[in-house]
Amino acid sequence: xxxxTRRKSGPWSPESCRQxxxxxxxxxxxxxxxxxxxxxxxxxxxxxHDREIEALKAGLARAAEGECFVxxxxxxxxxxxxxxSDSIMARLTALLQMSLILRHGTGMxxxxxxxxxxxxxxxxxxxxxxxxxxxxxxxRGDIINRSEFTAAARVPDPSLLLRGxxxxxxxxxxxxxxxxxxxxxxxxxxxxQPHLAGSSVHLRELTQILDVVRHELAVxxxxxxxxxxxxxxxxLALDYDxxxxxxxxxxxxxxxxxxLPWIGVRTNAPDGAHVEYCRGIRNPIGIKVGPETTPECLxxxxxxxxxxxxxxxxxxxxxFGAGRxxxxxxxxxxxxxxxxxxxxxxSDPMHGNTETTESGVKTRxxxxxxxxxxxxxxIHHELGSVLGGVHLELTGEHVTECIGGATRLTAEDLGRDYxxxxxxxxxxxxxxxxxxxxxxxxxxxxxxxxxxxxxxxASSAAVAFAR
Ligand code: PEP
Ligand code: CO
Numbered sequence: 001x002x003x004x005t006r007r008k009s010g011p012w013s014p015e016s017c018r019q020x021x022x023x024x025x026x027x028x029x030x031x032x033x034x035x036x037x038x039x040x041x042x043x044x045x046x047x048x049h050d051r052e053i054e055a056l057k058a059g060l061a062r063a064a065e066g067e068c069f070v071x072x073x074x075x076x077x078x079x080x081x082x083x084x085s086d087s088i089m090a091r092l093t094a095l096l097q098m099s100l101i102l103r104h105g106t107g108m109x110x111x112x113x114x115x116x117x118x119x120x121x122x123x124x125x126x127x128x129x130x131x132x133x134x135x136x137x138x139x140r141g142d143i144i145n146r147s148e149f150t151a152a153a154r155v156p157d158p159s160l161l162l163r164g165x166x167x168x169x170x171x172x173x174x175x176x177x178x179x180x181x182x183x184x185x186x187x188x189x190x191x192x193q194p195h196l197a198g199s200s201v202h203l204r205e206l207t208q209i210l211d212v213v214r215h216e217l218a219v220x221x222x223x224x225x226x227x228x229x230x231x232x233x234x235x236l237a238l239d240y241d242x243x244x245x246x247x248x249x250x251x252x253x254x255x256x257x258x259x260l261p262w263i264g265v266r267t268n269a270p271d272g273a274h275v276e277y278c279r280g281i282r283n284p285i286g287i288k289v290g291p292e293t294t295p296e297c298l299x300x301x302x303x304x305x306x307x308x309x310x311x312x313x314x315x316x317x318x319x320f321g322a323g324r325x326x327x328x329x330x331x332x333x334x335x336x337x338x339x340x341x342x343x344x345x346x347s348d349p350m351h352g353n354t355e356t357t358e359s360g361v362k363t364r365x366x367x368x369x370x371x372x373x374x375x376x377x378x379i380h381h382e383l384g385s386v387l388g389g390v391h392l393e394l395t396g397e398h399v400t401e402c403i404g405g406a407t408r409l410t411a412e413d414l415g416r417d418y419x420x421x422x423x424x425x426x427x428x429x430x431x432x433x434x435x436x437x438x439x440x441x442x443x444x445x446x447x448x449x450x451x452x453x454x455x456x457x458a459s460s461a462a463v464a465f466a467r
Contacts, residue, residue: 012276015242016277017242017276018238026140034158036158038239041243046246047244047258048258050251050254053283057313060111060388068111069388070110071095071112071392072112072286072346073095073115073390074115074119075119075393077420077423080120090395091396093396094394101435102435111230113232117172120144121140121237123267126138137155137156140156141237161239161243232261232286234262235263238274238277241255241257244257260315262286263285264288265351270297275304278305288351290320290328296335298332316345317347322353324352329376329379333383334383337385345388346387350364361414363401363414365403392431392434397419397428399425401414401418405429407429407430
């Protein structure tokens with residue numbers, strides 16, 4: 001295997017991570033079958049192109065400087081059975097409409113990253129699940145095993161890696177088709193207002209945004225309304241991501257399953273396999289940080305993953321919980337500042353705010369989610385840092401998984417249409433409402449300021465709808 005670089009941590013190759021402890025991996029009963037499947041996967045065409053990956057990196061470099069706002073969002077876990085056109089279109093529509101709101105609210109271009117086309121593997125807090133006295137291996141996402149509660153379903157099956165690749169290719173093909181047919185043209189997604197009528201306290205602001213957009217569309221600039229969309233997934237199942245890791249002549253190694261792979265909090269140990277793998281690839285890398293991440297650990301992660309301070313290379317996604325962020329975030333911002341390196345900070349207000357209702361249903365409260373984003377905006381601003389965007393779990397459908405928001409969903413409503421097999425997602429109305437709240441708060445926080453390198457002053461159009 002070809003060697004790329006020799007750094008403090010030793011020589012890197014796509015396989016060097018195999019020498020490290022790999023948390024959260026499936027144990028396949030038949031290693032020979034796994035090897036055959038991985039070889040087949042490796043021979044199939046890549047899903048994304050290295051030029052797209054570099055274009056994303058350039059966009060992220062702008063986000064690090066406060067010149068662009070990142071919206072990363074989608075399902076907690078995609079599922080093979082929801083790979084249909086309606087579901088994909090609903091997700092894209094929600095993401096693009098949120099991008100539109102954020103663009104006009106913040107006065108910045110928006111870079112949209114889907115948790116999409118490969119978000120199939122899930123880390124679990126417990127390796128097993130017990131129901132009525134029966135204990136089985138946990139469900140680890142559709143690309144690893146099956147969710148039914150039977151012993152046979154929970155056995156990791158290598159053929160699911162191939163099915164996951166195929167589902168990702170189908171999703172991406174549909175997304176690319178929609179994009180090529182100008183789906184991302186704002187004219188195509190203007191019929192959203194009726195969905196919110198009567199449900200949103202912010203109808204006045206939404207109407208004003210629409211007026212701004214209509215005015216903008218009157219200007220004959222074919223690119224004015226286009227929004228860049230990229231893919232991302234948690235880089236968790238090493239067998240999957242390694243199989244599609246390729247050397248691009250003259251450039252280096254890329255993970256070509258996705259534009260941005262990210263590392264979750266359960267696999268972010270500096271000496272673990274996921275960090276080892278990511279240090280050698282040229283993709284921009286996301287890494288989740290939480291209450292357990294110490295400033296020392298973060299400094300070490302930056303030394304390993306971001307040694308050259310390449311613009312747009314590293315995205316730090318913080319997820320503390322509304323009650324903990326005030327005590328946790330500042331020391332991490334200071335630790336990064338002390339390295340002198342530039343990163344993109346995203347706020348994930350979902351994963352620190354999960355709770356279980358009295359009847360045992362996993363949910364999140366809209367108000368807690370909003371509170372964590374608000375705290376993120378405030379703390380970064382007070383410390384002269386830049387919050388580059390948000391990372392959300394959402395769907396474009398009218399599910400009932402999270403509580404609260406303008407539609408006032410309660411714990412009693414959750415049973416009506418709860419579909420997620422893992423974490424609860426914001427539904428369509430909650431997603432748009434959150435985007436609007438974020439846009440208004442970023443606008444309010446940065447209004448009347450012109451701080452070079454900080455969040456930009458919002459455009460006059462955006463200020464026009466601020467409360
Ligand atoms: C996730 O993003 O779905 C996830 C598991 O996040 P975290 O690693 O932050 O818990
Ligand atoms: Co999740």
